[in-house]
Amino acid sequence: MSLVTSLTYVLPHRLLSSMARRLAYSRSPRVKQWLIDTVAARFGVDLDEAEQPDPTAYPSFNAFFTRALRAGARVPDPDPAALLMPADGRISQCGRIGHEALDRGRIFQAKGQSFTAAELLGSEADAEPFVGGLFATVYLSPRDYHRVHMPWTGTLRETVHVPGRLFSVGTAAVAKVPRLFARNERLVCHFDTDFGPMASVMVGALLVSGVETVWGGEEIPHYGKAITRKDYRGKGIVLERFAEMARFNYGSTVIVLLPPGVAELNPELGAECPVRLGQALARLKKSG
Template identity: 40%
Template sequence: MFNQLKAIIQYLLPKQLLTLIFGWIANKHLGKVTTWMILGFSKLYKVDLSEAKISDVKEYKTFNDFFARELKDDARPIDSAANSIVMPADGVISQFGVVQDNLLLQAKGHFYSLESLLACHPDMIKFFKDGAYATTYLSPQNYHRFHMPCDGILREMIYVPGSLFSVSKATTESIPNIFARNERVICLFETEFGPMAQILIGATIVGSIEVEWEGCITPPREGIMKRWTYAGEVKLTKGQDMGCFKLGSTVITLFASNAIAFDSHLKVGDITRVGQKLAERI
């Protein structure tokens, strides 16, 4: 009942406006006000700043600088095994498994289609038919940058406009097709494991999605799909920083059929850390 109430509120909220306002405030140099905001947020969500390269909140000029903070170089060791695939983000495994009948599990009783997630891109649908997927939810307390699960060469990136529903546990259990309805950035890589996609999901108050090779992808929110293609000039290594959310959200990682096997100890609800083993090559 409580989750249903939250869902109703989500439908009624002016999500685009709230995100615009919060994004504007978060990018402003507000001096002591910024410091107080960061201190309050850190206390409310129990943010561990001891891992950050900048641990003194007074050194952050904007709230967004704090959101996009980098960690100390040794904070997230990367699994070095040649056949391993690593966690792309700090957060929680909300779902993982195999795409069955072209459907991915969102939450108990809720599925969404591969076609809708990939904006009906015919090649990508073919690449990931019967493939494997892992969904990592980043809460507000988490480190907000996302990383490469394995070495890869970027081939294509697509921005898909959409809604900005919250992607918390309560809303994913109540609102159908949430990942296929929300705005997202789809990054397609060529890897030694076959094609791999990292899908970066927008959400309420996520003021920005940024990637290292193009900078800020959203905003602006112009309501049109955008596409970038690459000829091999963007090469990323396992564990390398890909970009950031300006507040928590979700990363969906897709692999081709019969390419990888998830770690035998992995289960829904597991806490994830960048660089820990997620899967290995079959």
């Protein structure tokens, strides 16, 4: 295990994230510009794709980090049966959620590492519709566009804020930290679609200072010790395929869960594969 990964076991995660949050929202011209210039250079951020390409025009580092893309920078796959990639980044893992007795509900994390859908979602009942279905774990690096979009049109049913740790979600940590995505703080977003349930899980990480949704604003922080559910049934919150859903205030991971029998993953996808918002994540199976 690397030194950095080992240190994440003992580092004061929430204190570090709170400090990062203060820096991210600072409107000090010197502080925010130093952060923007450092990250842009270190990670090769392509500002030509941004709605605002001038790095000095952003009032804070967070405004830069959650920047919008210019019109047409990403387009949805033209196949009407394609479920869309929710974000820029790279595939950490994707595949089938276990359905046999020995691996029922298990989601592959890395060689020798896995976790269950129930652990991820915070509930056996919430996990049951996804047993034998599909998952895709997408890692967003600091260089990526940090808004997460809808793979398919859905009506928001419920969100579940699951408190937890804030381990790094980089490759080294994913390979070594057991059940990492089911241990980190996360926001589970449940949607009802015309093919059944769909879940998008926004997983926090070390130095992530927040998760925001388009319907509720800031959801993380507001750290807590208990699982918090918000019921949106009957509120009529419908998000269209490819519409923005949420955003990270620093690099992290989104996991999409689909029920069994409704779709097939894009065969071109695999571990460490670079991906872009709007490309085909999966395709609905033809009925009949």
